[in-house]
Amino acid sequence: MQLDLKTIEALAPDQASLGAAAKLTKRSNWPRLEAHGRLPLIWGECQGSGSNPYRVAFDTSDHGYKCTCPSRKFPCKHILALAWIGATAPASFARVDQTPDWVNDWLGRRRKPGQSPTQAAASSEGKSIDEATRPAESAPVEDAAAAERREAAQRKRAEDTRSAVSAALDELDQWVADQLRLGLAGFVDASSERCRRIAARLVDLKAAALAGRIDELPARLMALRSEERPDAAIRELGKLVLLAKAWRAAPDDAELKRLVSTSETRDQILANPDAVQIESDWEVLGEKIETRRDGLVSHATWLLDLESTTPRFAVLLDFFPASAGRRSGAFAPGDRFKARLVFYPSRNPLRALVAERLGDASPGSWPDFAADAAGDPLAAYATFQDGAPWLSDCPVILPAGAIALDEKEGAWWQAASDPHGIALPIAGSVNQPLLGLDLAATAALWNGARLELLASQSSIGRLDLS
Amino acid sequence: MNELDQAGLARLRDGWISGGAAFELAPAEWKEVAAASSPDEQERRLLAIAAQALDVALRPAAPKILKRRPPLPVLALPMLPERLRPSLRAALKYAADARRKAQVVKLVASRGFVTHPMDWMPSASDQTAPDIYAPWIDWQASAEAEQLWHKKLTLQNWAEFFPAARRVALTGMRRSEPAVARQLIEAKGPAESAEVRLSLVELIRIGLGPDDAPFLKSLATDRSTKVRELAGRLLAMLGQHGESGADVPVAELAGFIEEGKAGFIRRRTTFGPAKTKSHAQEQRRAELFELCNLVDLVARFGVTESDFITGWQFGTDNNVDILLSRMVAASGSDTAVAHMADRLVDEGGKPVLRVLQLTPRLDSRRKRVLVRLILKQANYLGMLNQAESLDAGWLDWDDLTNGQVLPALRSIIGENDDAMRRAVDDFLETMGFLATATAATRLIDDLVAAGLPPASPSLGLLRLNAALAGNPPQDNI
Numbered sequence: 032m033q034l035d036l037k038t039i040e041a042l043a044p045d046q047a048s049l050g051a052a053a054k055l056t057k058r059s060n061w062p063r064l065e066a067h068g069r070l071p072l073i074w075g076e077c078q079g080s081g082s083n084p085y086r087v088a089f090d091t092s093d094h095g096y097k098c099t100c101p102s103r104k105f106p107c108k109h110i111l112a113l114a115w116i117g118a119t120a121p122a123s124f125a126r127v128d129q130t131p132d133w134v135n136d137w138l139g140r141r142r143k144p145g146q147s148p149t150q151a152a153a154s155s156e157g158k159s160i161d162e163a164t165r166p167a168e169s170a171p172v173e174d175a176a177a178a179e180r181r182e183a184a185q186r187k188r189a190e191d192t193r194s195a196v197s198a199a200l201d202e203l204d205q206w207v208a209d210q211l212r213l214g215l216a217g218f219v220d221a222s223s224e225r226c227r228r229i230a231a232r233l234v235d236l237k238a239a240a241l242a243g244r245i246d247e248l249p250a251r252l253m254a255l256r257s258e259e260r261p262d263a264a265i266r267e268l269g270k271l272v273l274l275a276k277a278w279r280a281a282p283d284d285a286e287l288k289r290l291v292s293t294s295e296t297r298d299q300i301l302a303n304p305d306a307v308q309i310e311s312d313w314e315v316l317g318e319k320i321e322t323r324r325d326g327l328v329s330h331a332t333w334l335l336d337l338e339s340t341t342p343r344f345a346v347l348l349d350f351f352p353a354s355a356g357r358r359s360g361a362f363a364p365g366d367r368f369k370a371r372l373v374f375y376p377s378r379n380p381l382r383a384l385v386a387e388r389l390g391d392a393s394p395g396s397w398p399d400f401a402a403d404a405a406g407d408p409l410a411a412y413a414t415f416q417d418g419a420p421w422l423s424d425c426p427v428i429l430p431a432g433a434i435a436l437d438e439k440e441g442a443w444w445q446a447a448s449d450p451h452g453i454a455l456p457i458a459g460s461v462n463q464p465l466l467g468l469d470l471a472a473t474a475a476l477w478n479g480a481r482l483e484l485l486a487s488q489s490s491i492g493r494l495d496l497s
Numbered sequence: 498m499n500e501l502d503q504a505g506l507a508r509l510r511d512g513w514i515s516g517g518a519a520f521e522l523a524p525a526e527w528k529e530v531a532a533a534s535s536p537d538e539q540e541r542r543l544l545a546i547a548a549q550a551l552d553v554a555l556r557p558a559a560p561k562i563l564k565r566r567p568p569l570p571v572l573a574l575p576m577l578p579e580r581l582r583p584s585l586r587a588a589l590k591y592a593a594d595a596r597r598k599a600q601v602v603k604l605v606a607s608r609g610f611v612t613h614p615m616d617w618m619p620s621a622s623d624q625t626a627p628d629i630y631a632p633w634i635d636w637q638a639s640a641e642a643e644q645l646w647h648k649k650l651t652l653q654n655w656a657e658f659f660p661a662a663r664r665v666a667l668t669g670m671r672r673s674e675p676a677v678a679r680q681l682i683e684a685k686g687p688a689e690s691a692e693v694r695l696s697l698v699e700l701i702r703i704g705l706g707p708d709d710a711p712f713l714k715s716l717a718t719d720r721s722t723k724v725r726e727l728a729g730r731l732l733a734m735l736g737q738h739g740e741s742g743a744d745v746p747v748a749e750l751a752g753f754i755e756e757g758k759a760g761f762i763r764r765r766t767t768f769g770p771a772k773t774k775s776h777a778q779e780q781r782r783a784e785l786f787e788l789c790n791l792v793d794l795v796a797r798f799g800v801t802e803s804d805f806i807t808g809w810q811f812g813t814d815n816n817v818d819i820l821l822s823r824m825v826a827a828s829g830s831d832t833a834v835a836h837m838a839d840r841l842v843d844e845g846g847k848p849v850l851r852v853l854q855l856t857p858r859l860d861s862r863r864k865r866v867l868v869r870l871i872l873k874q875a876n877y878l879g880m881l882n883q884a885e886s887l888d889a890g891w892l893d894w895d896d897l898t899n900g901q902v903l904p905a906l907r908s909i910i911g912e913n914d915d916a917m918r919r920a921v922d923d924f925l926e927t928m929g930f931l932a933t934a935t936a937a938t939r940l941i942d943d944l945v946a947a948g949l950p951p952a953s954p955s956l957g958l959l960r961l962n963a964a965l966a967g968n969p970p971q972d973n974i
Contacts (some may be wrong), residue, residue: 070951130952132583138952208537211544214516261514262551269548272541394579409556416553435563443563454559464614467569467636479552491576494615 034091034118042094043111044104046162052111058123062388064116065131066124073117073124074134076361077109080297082347082384083332083361087113088134097137099361101351132363192237193282196292199236200275203229207268219260222249227324241291245271246324254458255480266479267423274421286377290421300373300384307380310371312337312392313345315362316426316474317485317497328353332362333426333485333497334372334383335474337392342400342411344426345372345383364486364495367392378418381426396488397472400428408446408453412477424483429455429473434465442466444473444482457482465494502527502550509547519543569614570632577610581964586616588957592926599625600889600930601958606630607889608965628665635659655685664696671703683712691721698727702734710735733790733828736802750785751797753778766800769810770817779816786820790828802833806840811848822854834858842870850877856884865891868931873900878924890962892931894939907947922955929958934966 043049055077058064062084063076071092076084085100087109096110116123130138206229210218218225226245233242248267252260278287285295300306319331327350336343347362362368369389374380407413408429415425431447434457442457447469458481468489473496476483484496505524512519520528520539531542577585585605592598602617606627612618614633619626621638639659650658650666658666670678682697689697698716701709709731716728732738755771758764773779795805806825811818825837838852838859852859852867859867864887871881872892897903906924909917928940937959945951 135952138950139954204541205537207541207544211513211519211540212516215514217516261510265510265513265544266548266551269544269546269551272545273548276545413553416549420549420552433565435565437560437563443559445559445563445565452559454563456557462615463637464569464618466566468614469568480557491613492579 034114036115036118038094039111039114039118040159042106042114044106046159048104048106048108048111049159049162051108052115055108055112056115056119058116058120060112061116061123064113064124065127066117066121067130068126068128070130072130072134072138073113074131075113075116075124076388077112078385079109081349082297082382083349084385084388085109086133086361088137089113089117091117192292195237196282197279199233199238199241200278200291202232202236203238203241203271203275207272210264210268215261215264219252219264222252222264238291239293240289241271241274243323243325243327244290247321250324259480263480270421270423277421286375286419289375289377295375297384300375301386303376305376307374307376308371308386309336309343309345309374310369310387310389311339312367312369313372314392314397315364315366316344317364317495319476319483319497322353326353327351333474333476335397335428337367337395337398340398340400342426342428344381345374346381346426347385348382364497365493367394379415379422379425396493397428397474400430400472408455409477412479423478424476425478426485427475427477429470429475429482432470432473433468434461434470436466444470444475444484455482456480457484459483461496465496468494470494503555506547506550506555509543513544567636570636572611572629572632574606574609574611574629576613577605577616581961582613582616584957584961584964585612587954588929588961589617591954591957595625597926600926601961602630603627604889604930604958604962605965610965628668631661631665634661650681652681652684655681660693660696664700667697667700668703671700675704675706676708679709679712683715691724694719694721695723695727698724698731701731705731705734707735710737730790730828733792734830736792736830738790738793738796746785747789747793747797750782750789750794753782753785754794754798756798765808766798766804767808767810768798768805770814782817783820786817786824787827789824791824791833792828792830794824802830803836806833806837811841811844811851812846815847818848818851819854822851826855826858829858831858835860835863838863838867842866845870845874847877849874850880853880853883857886861888864888868892869896869899872896872902875901875905878902878905879920881927882923887931889930890933892928892936893933894936897928897932897936897940903943906944910944910947910949922953925955926958929956929960929962932959932962934963937962938966 039052040049043052060078061075062078064073065075066073072088072090074086074088077087079085079100081100083099085098087096087098087100089096089110091114094114096106096114098107098109100107100109102108210225226248230242230246233239233245251267252263255263274287274290278284278291281287289295295303313334314337316333316335319333320328322328330349330351332347332349334345334347336345369392370385371387371389372383373386375382375384408427411427412425415422429444429446432444433447435443435445435454437443442461443454444457446453455477461484465487468487468491470487470489473487474485476485486496487494502524505522505527508522509519512522518536518540520531520536520543523531523543527543527546531539531546533539533542585601588601589598592601598617602612605612606629611629619630619634619637621634623630623634626634638661648654650663650670655663667678667681670681679701682700686694686697698713701713713728713732713735714737716724719725719728753771753773755769757767757769759767770782773782791802791805795802798805800808809821822837825833829837834855838855841848841852842863849867849870856864856867864884868881868884868887871877906921909921912918925940925944929937932940941956941959941963944956949956
């Protein structure tokens with residue numbers, strides 16, 4: 032390994048990055064650290080602020096690097112920390128002969144520089160490893176009066192935010208009533224413009240999460256056939272009314288705050304004693320990646336608990352700017368791993384963080400949920416709606432069934448036990464082979480109108496459908 | 498939700514779609530729940546109730562007719578093991594076109610596996626997929642495809658077979674009972690479309706013999722020009738003249754060929770391209786080479802096919818050499834094709850590349866000799882991808898070390914010439930198809946040691962090949 036601290040100092044874009052990297056050099060931040068036995072390569076997984084760990088790879092010969100984090104600093108603190116550990120504690124890296132697929136993917140796409148690396152020539156002026164490792168100066172002791180002033184200011188800020196959000200919801204209520212008065216036919220046609228306007232207003236009034244949801248409403252409507260759009264508009268606007276009422280009834284409710292204004296930080300969730308924690312084997316069912324109108328890409332990774340006797344799901348949700356380009360996720364559909372997940376407090380806990388990776392889980396099929404799904408496959412959805420009627424996407428496990436086509440070539444999932452009864456429409460088109468396969472069980476998201484298929488178990492094994 | 502609620506919901510929905518207050522249209526129970534001081538609030542409350550009703554109490558009505566496809570046929574080979582599917586997907590993703598993808602699939606089939614249908618599936622019109630996939634092709638082509646794969650094709654059940662199944666059945670019959678297959682084509686062909694007739698007549702090429710001549714001659718009156726031309730070429734392969742009267746173009750083509758004499762002691766006749774005066778003449782010459790059959794041309798000069806090929810002066814004009822190679826491949830007899838290939842391989846150098854045009858008609862041995870020669874010469878590695886109908890997974894490590902190919906590759910990898918690197922990438926894909934698993938493993942190691950990034954996508958097919966070690970090539974896939 033040809034790494035020394037001077038090189039890392041030179042690579043760092045600024046002193047702040049070095050400081051941040053220093054904090055990440057703790058072994059506990061890195062569930063995985065590996066080095067290639069023969070090639071000048073080190074890589075690892077760093078538990079960052081996202082719900083997925085970031086994947087970091089570094090070529091020690093030419094100082095090329097790759098990190099899946101959304102930072103706009105190059106290299107980011109994760110790269111610097113990995114290189115730093117490589118320079119100071121090479122024994123931390125497990126020696127392996129095989130590079131993982133995601134490292135291979137990076138290696139395959141990168142252009143090996145013929146010339147000497149430019150990064151190494153970067154100036155180390157104004158940046159210092161010593162400075163970064165120096166313990167932060169202890170904060171001056173706060174006197175009681177100052178602490179009281181700070182707390183008062185915090186209370187006032189919270190009160191201001193609550194007033195602003197309350198005003199935002201008043202405006203939303205009025206806007207919903209206006210849409211009903213003007214007619215939903217017109218709303219569907221002009222939804223893009225009208226939603227944009229109220230979303231901007233909600234952002235001004237600190238209801239950012241709600242604004243994001245309304246911004247996505249036109250896209251949800253347009254994904255449906257024109258005759259279905261008015262019903263979808265009623266559903267979506269009705270859910271907004273319910274959410275506004277729920278928030279007014281309990282403005283301090285964590286779930287409702289998350290849906291209306293802002294979400295908790297990762298550290299807040301990890302430190303929350305009420306947050307549900309589940310240690311189990313998880314399978315990545317699939318991914319849902321959407322570019323939002325606000326320029327962010329939302330990357331949802333859906334997981335299935337393999338040790339639960341009833342279907343239990345989790346979703347790892349990350350956001351990053353679309354301008355940062357396509358990011359590879361930490362997990363691929365079909366991956367299985369042992370982990371301790373911490374769930375965001377909620378009526379139907381789904382959104383989670385990976386608190387601790389505990390290695391890989393063995394391959395196999397899903398638990399037999401047949402007994403649960405034998406009756407109404409959407410029973411889980413009804414329960415889900417009872418708890419939180421303002422939400423849309425609900426993960427479900429469907430019993431044995433198959434995919435059939437209607438006269439307009441639209442795809443439907445149809446229960447095997449009752450081929451003339453239960454059938455649910457599928458969003459988008461499906462792969463041709465799927466039409467000829469019997470599906471033993473299917474994981475999907477149901478939003479009240481469409482199924483989004485994630486994965487299936489079939490006679491030819493697991494099918495990745497996301 | 499009862500019928501009254503449903504009717505009320507429908508009224509509300511219609512009211513809101515057109516706009517205005519809809520409170521009075523709601524079911525009585527809903528109005529009770531939604532009652533409020535402000536009209537706007539009443540409407541919002543009703544909206545929330547309606548949203549819940551639509552979400553939970555109603556679900557999309559399934560159409561009366563939902564079409565289920567028949568089960569996807571199970572193929573005669575097992576599916577590629579799960580652990581190898583990522584390698585297969587990587588190789589397929591890297592394969593630039595249908596021909597390259599077909600090579601990946603052919604390699605996998607040669608090692609005794611078929612792809613997972615979610616990774617790759619032939620289209621309904623696929624003509625290049627290995628025969629093992631024919632049930633899937635017919636499944637794609639028709640929702641009602643029946644499983645007739647184990648039945649023998651006869652005049653009676655002809656209509657029950659779908660095109661790919663028929664093609665596979667006739668191909669097998671042409672190998673074992675060529676006359677029976679021909680009689681079936683003769684009897685059923687006229688009722689088929691020109692495109693289908695053409696593909697049926699094309700099957701006569703398999704096991705072509707003198708007994709096929711009367712049928713081929715009868716096709717001189719076929720409605721389709723393409724069928725008539727194909728029949729003429731097949732007849733030419735049998736050394737017989739067609740009945741389509743191609744006399745005039747042959748005379749014209751002969752005018753573009755110069756006959757001469759060479760040798761002092763043993764005088765022999767030589768043939769070569771006559772000089773052309775214009776681009777228009779060159780174009781016309783190219784058209785004539787495509788139109789005419791070899792047997793008619795050599796008859797014009799009063800020599801045999803072999804004498805003509807022996808006397809041809811290869812290397813005088815590359816373009817005309819290519820035209821002649823194509824003509825021999827299209828209408829030459831098997832003997833003529835083999836003779837030309839042997840002559841060019843013996844000659845070596847650049848003319849050997851003309852054999853590439855003949856590969857669809859060469860036997861496996863000659864194809865392998867050609868590939869080995871091109872590898873040994875190492876000057877025209879890029880031309881290898883023009884060879885068609887090659888077998889998968891037979892090229893040994895010795896074939897790669899016997900010549901300059903490895904030093905040439907290592908040298909290119911060490912340089913920073915993008916164009917050359919692309920040529921190497923292309924070549925490695927071809928090697929991924931041709932090499933044995935052992936040769937693939939050793940080639941990867943060698944090139945990585947020379948500086949090729951270990952995860953280079955161009956190594957994808959070689960890696961898949963190497964991972965399929967332990968599954969020797971299989972025939973009749």
